Amino acid sequence: MDHQQSLSELRAQVDDINMQILELLSQRARIVSEIGKIHTAMGNAHYDPAREAEMLTRLQQANKGPFSNQTIQALFREIFRASLEMEEQQARAKIKVQRKSADERTIIQLPNGAVIGDGGFQLVAGPCAVESDEQMEEAAAALAARGVKIIRGMAFKPRTSPYEFQGMGETGLQIARRVADKYNMAITSEIMDASQIPMMMDYVDIFWVGARNMQNSFLLKALGKIDRPVILKRGLAATLEEFLYSAEYIVASGNPNVILIERGIRTFEKWTRNTLDIGGVAVLKLESHLPIIVDISHSAGRRDIAKPLARVAKASGADGLMVEVHPNPPVAMSDAKQQLSIPEFNALMDELVELA
Amino acid sequence: MDHQQSLSELRAQVDDINMQILELLSQRARIVSEIGKIHTAMGNAHYDPAREAEMLTRLQQANKGPFSNQTIQALFREIFRASLEMEEQQARAKIKVQRKSADERTIIQLPNGAVIGDGGFQLVAGPCAVESDEQMEEAAAALAARGVKIIRGMAFKPRTSPYEFQGMGETGLQIARRVADKYNMAITSEIMDASQIPMMMDYVDIFWVGARNMQNSFLLKALGKIDRPVILKRGLAATLEEFLYSAEYIVASGNPNVILIERGIRTFEKWTRNTLDIGGVAVLKLESHLPIIVDISHSAGRRDIAKPLARVAKASGADGLMVEVHPNPPVAMSDAKQQLSIPEFNALMDELVELA
Amino acid sequence: MDHQQSLSELRAQVDDINMQILELLSQRARIVSEIGKIHTAMGNAHYDPAREAEMLTRLQQANKGPFSNQTIQALFREIFRASLEMEEQQARAKIKVQRKSADERTIIQLPNGAVIGDGGFQLVAGPCAVESDEQMEEAAAALAARGVKIIRGMAFKPRTSPYEFQGMGETGLQIARRVADKYNMAITSEIMDASQIPMMMDYVDIFWVGARNMQNSFLLKALGKIDRPVILKRGLAATLEEFLYSAEYIVASGNPNVILIERGIRTFEKWTRNTLDIGGVAVLKLESHLPIIVDISHSAGRRDIAKPLARVAKASGADGLMVEVHPNPPVAMSDAKQQLSIPEFNALMDELVELA
C-alpha cells in the first residue's frame, strides 16, 4: 500500500534526524558541563535565568516554523532544565522502581518467615482498626487458623471528620504486637507522620502509608531512611504514574522494600465505594518490579462481592490481597459495612483454596 | 453495650411507624384510585396540579418539623406521583431485568447453537470493523480454529470525528454474513438508528448497541420490538443503575434477550484507555439475571495486558469476553493499538484453555 | 585564558549548537507533519505509542552520554509531544467549527428577531417539559414580561427509566407553538430521532439535541441537512474535543447554525448534580466561533445557587444562559428540585439587569 510505503520512508528520515539531534544534545551537554565547572570555580550558582532568557530570545528570532515560538521555547526550556539537573543527577540512576527486565522482582522477607513478591499469593487481613484485646485475639486466632501471616494492627486512623474514631494510638499497637507474637504473625500498621517512626519501630513489621498520605513526600522520604518494609496505598485519585513516583520517593531515599496496594479509585459510580482498577494492577506488574496487592475491602465497600473480587485479584497476577475481617462487623468502630465476619472470611478462604 | 440496645429499641419503633405509614399509603391509594375512575368517567385528565398545590399548602401549614417544609413537599410530591402513575403502571411488573432469585438467569440461544448465559464462558471476537473480504476471511478462519462461535461483523462505526472511517455499510454486512456462514459463526453488528433494523435483520444474529447510544431510548424501544438478541454496551460514564435501566427499555418493550457488556468507564487514569469496572461486573451478576460479558479491548486500549484481563474476566463470574482480533493490527482502519494479532489471539486462547 | 573568556567562548559554542538543534527540530516537524497527513487520510489516531517506544529504544542504544538515557528519553518525549500537538492542531485547522481568527463568530438569527452570538447575552427559559396549556401560558407570560425571547417547549423527554414521564409528544408541541406565537417567542424543543424531523419542522424554531444524543452521529448528520438552528448539549462525560467534533458532524453536513450548551460534567462531587465546567466555556470561546450558552439548571441541580451561576455565566464570556422556570416547581413532572418558580426567576432577572 502506498501509504505504508510513504510512512516507512518518512519514518526513516525522522530516525535519522533523531540521531543528529541526539549527537548535538550530547555535545551541548559536554560544553555545559564545562561551563558548570567554571561556575563552581567562580563560586557562582549554576542556574542563570538571564542567560536562559537571552538564549530563548535568540532562538525565537531564528525560528521560522513550523513549530510556534511557544513550542520552541518549551522544548529548549526542557533542554536547559536537563542540563542544569545533569550535574546534580548524573550520579543518580534512572527511576529505581521501574522494572528493567521481565523477571526482575523485589521480594520482601518478613521476620516471621512470610514472603511477599516471590510469585506466591500472600494475604493481609484483620480488622479495620484495633479496638480491644478481645477483638484482636478473636480475629488473629481465626486468621492464623487459615494460615494468614500478616495482620492489620491499625492504631492511627486518618478520618475525614475530626469527630470520627481516630484509633487507639500506642495502646493499640501494644495489643496488636502481643496478639501477633502469640500467633507468629507480622503486623502492618498505618503511620501518619514522620515523628511517629521511632515509637512505631518497636511494634510494627510493615509500615503502612494510607491513601491520604500517598503524596506526603516528607513522610515518604523519612520512610526511605529506615530498614523496614513499607506498604504504600494508591491515593484515591492518583494516576499510576504518580503512584510509582511516590514509591520512588521511598526507594530513592534508600529503602527498596516497598509494596504497592491498589484500593480502588474515585469515580462517578456509587454502587461500589470506589472503582477497583484491576487493569492498573496488570499495568503495574508490567512497569514495576515492586510487589502489588489488591485491597478488596475499600475498593468495593461492600462484602457481598468479596468472593469474586478475591478471585479477580488472584487472576490479575497480583502478589496478594488485603481484606478486612472483624469478629463482629456490625459493631465495628469504622468501615462496618465492608468488613467480613469470621464465617464470611472462612468461606472466602475456601474459595481461594479451591483456586490454588 | 448501651448504644446497641438503644439502637435496637429505636429501630423497633421505626419499624412500627413504617407499617402504619404503609397502611395509610395503601388506604390513600385505594381512594385515589376511586377518584381516578371518576375523572375517567368525567373525561378529565388524571393529573391535577392545582389540587396538588392545594394539598401541599395544607401540609406545610400543618407541618411542625423536624422535617423542613421543603422535605415534606418533596415526600408528598413523590406520593402524588406514585398515585398518578399507579393506574397506568399497575399492570406493569416491577423492573424486569432485576434478578428475583439467586438462580434466575437469562440464557440466550443463537441459531448456530452457541449459548450465552448458561454458566459457560463465551467468546465474541473479530476485527474492530469489517474492512475487506480477505480480512474477514483470515480473521474468521483463525477464530473458528479455536472454537469461537460469535464474530464481530461491524459495518457502521460511530466515530468521534466525522472525518474518521465510518464503516463499510451494507457491503460490510454482506461480507460478514458470507464469511460467518462458511464457518458456522453467529454475527454481532452495531446498529446506530432504528431505521436500520429491517435491512440489518437480513444479516445480523445479535444486534449491538454501542456506548454512545446506550441511552438512545428511541433505538432501545425499537429493539425491544424485534425477536433477536441485543448486546448492550455500557456508556462510558453510565452508572450501573443507568445501565440496567437502559436494558429495561429493551426488555420492557418485549425483547428479553439482552446481553450486557462492560467496557471500562471514563476516569482520570490515562495508562489505560478506560478503567475496567470489574467490581461492577460482580455487582451486576448479583443484581440482574441478564448475561454479562467483559470487553477486554476497549477497557484497556492496549494489547499487552490482554492475558491478565482475560483471566480477570473469567474470574469475575462474567459469561464471556469480547476481544478485538485483526489479521494485521498495524494497518487496521480503527483501534489499531488494541486489536490482537492472530498469534497474540492464539496465545490468549492457550491461557484461557489452561484456566478451564 | 581567564574564566570570563572561557565562559564567552563556551557560550558561543552553545549558541551555535542551539541553532543547529533548532534547524533539525524544524526539519523534523515538517516530516512529522507529512506523516500526520497520511495518518489522517488512513483514519488513524496520530498518537502512536509503539512507534514512540521504538524510537526511544533506538536513541537509548545510540546514547553515549553525558545525558543519562532517562534524560534523553524525557527530552525526546517532549519533542514527540510537541510534534503530536502540532499534528493535532493541523488536523483541527480544517475543522469547520474551529475559530480561524479572533473576531470570527457565528451569529444566529431567529424568526422572531432574537439573535444569539452577536455579543449580547440571550436567555433560554421555560419548564423542563410541556405539561399543560395552563402551565405553558403562565410560564410564557412571566418570561415574556421580562423580555425572554426563547422558550423551552420540550415534548419528548429522554429519561433514564422507561417508567418515567416521557413527554406529551406532538400535543405538547402544539401547546408550545400556540403559546409562543401569542408572546412572539421562539421555541426550542428536544429531538430524539431523525424520523421526527419532518413533523417537528412544523413547530420548532431551534432543534435541541440532548446530552444523551450528543454522539448520535446519525441524528447529527440528519440535522446537518436542514435549514434550522440546533442547540447541541455537551454529553455528561464528553471532552471539549468530542463536543466540538459532534458540532462538526452537523456543520460539515451543511448546517452552520449550531449553538453549544455547557451543562456540567459528571464527576465525583455530589453537592451539585454535575460540575459546571466554566473553564471549558472560556476555552470553547477561544477555540470555536460557535455561540455557547450555559445551562445553570442541570449543572447545579439546585436552585439556591442560580444567582451566582447566572453572574458566572455572564462573566465567562458566554452568549447566554439556559434556566428552567416552572409556575409550580413542586408539582413539576420532572426536575422539580432545580426549576425556578416565577418569583425566583424574577429575582434572577433583577440580578442580571443590575450586571448589564
Place this chain on the structure above:
Amino acid sequence: MDHQQSLSELRAQVDDINMQILELLSQRARIVSEIGKIHTAMGNAHYDPAREAEMLTRLQQANKGPFSNQTIQALFREIFRASLEMEEQQARAKIKVQRKSADERTIIQLPNGAVIGDGGFQLVAGPCAVESDEQMEEAAAALAARGVKIIRGMAFKPRTSPYEFQGMGETGLQIARRVADKYNMAITSEIMDASQIPMMMDYVDIFWVGARNMQNSFLLKALGKIDRPVILKRGLAATLEEFLYSAEYIVASGNPNVILIERGIRTFEKWTRNTLDIGGVAVLKLESHLPIIVDISHSAGRRDIAKPLARVAKASGADGLMVEVHPNPPVAMSDAKQQLSIPEFNALMDELVELA
C-alpha cells in the same frame, strides 16, 4: 350522588390521610434523629444500606397493594433519603465551619492591614516558587505597584517526582520575607510537615496547606494550635464535604482563621489541567462562613483563559483569587505554562479594575 360530590368526599378523606401520614413522618423523623446521635457517638456513618434493605423487605412482605412493591420501595427510599439528609444536617449543625446564619462570616486581618473575607476581593499573587532574590524583587515590585497585598513565598514544593525542584527551603523564606517587608506585603508559604512550624513562624504570615496534604490530619491539627491564618487548598479529588471537614480539623483544634481555596478538581477533561468547580464555590459560600478564594492558575493550567476566569471568580461571590505571576515564565523552575508574565498580570488587573 353526583361526581362532584363524590370527588369532594373522597378528597376530604385523602386530606385526612395526608395529615395522618404527616404526623407519622414527623414522629419517625424524631426517632431517626435519636438514632443519628447514637451513630455519631459511635463514629458510624449514618447511611446504613443493610438496615434499609431489611426495612424494605419487611414492608414488601406486609404490602397488600394497591401500590406495587416497587412503588412502596421507591416511596420509602425517599423517606429514608429525607431522614438521612436530616441526620447529616443535624450532624453538620455542630460543625464549626458551617454557616449558622446568612450574614455570619470569618474575617481575617493580616499584620500589613490586608483583610480577607470582609466582602472585598483580595488578590494573592506571586511566582510558583521562590527562585532568587532578583526574581522575587521583580515580582514584588510589579505586584505592589498594582496594590497586591499578599505574595506567594513558596520555599517547599511538594512535587510528584523526587527528581523535580523541591524548593529553596529556609533560604527561600528569607528572600521572601526581605522582599515582602520592603513592599509591605504579607507572605503565604506552603508547609509540608508539622515539624516545620516553629521555623516558619519567623517568616510566614499565612500558612498554606497544599492539595496533597489536605487530609494530612496530623498537620491540620498542629496548625489548629497556632495563632496564624491558614490557607487550605482543596484536594484534587476531594468532595466539598471532605474539604469542609479538613477545615474543621483546624478550626476544632483552636484556630478559626482558615481560608479555603478552590483549585480545580481532577476529571477526565484534558484541555484544562483541572476542572474549576465554580458551582462548588457558590455552594461553599452558602454552607460555610469561611472566606474562599479561587486559584485561577492551577485550575486552568493555561494562561490564555486567565481573564475570563478572573471575572468568573469575582462573579461567583468568592473573596478573592490566587494567580501565579513570574518575571520570566519560560525559565520558571515549575509551572512554567500557567504563570503570567508581568505584562499579562497588568492586563489582568486592568480587567479587574474595570469590573470593580
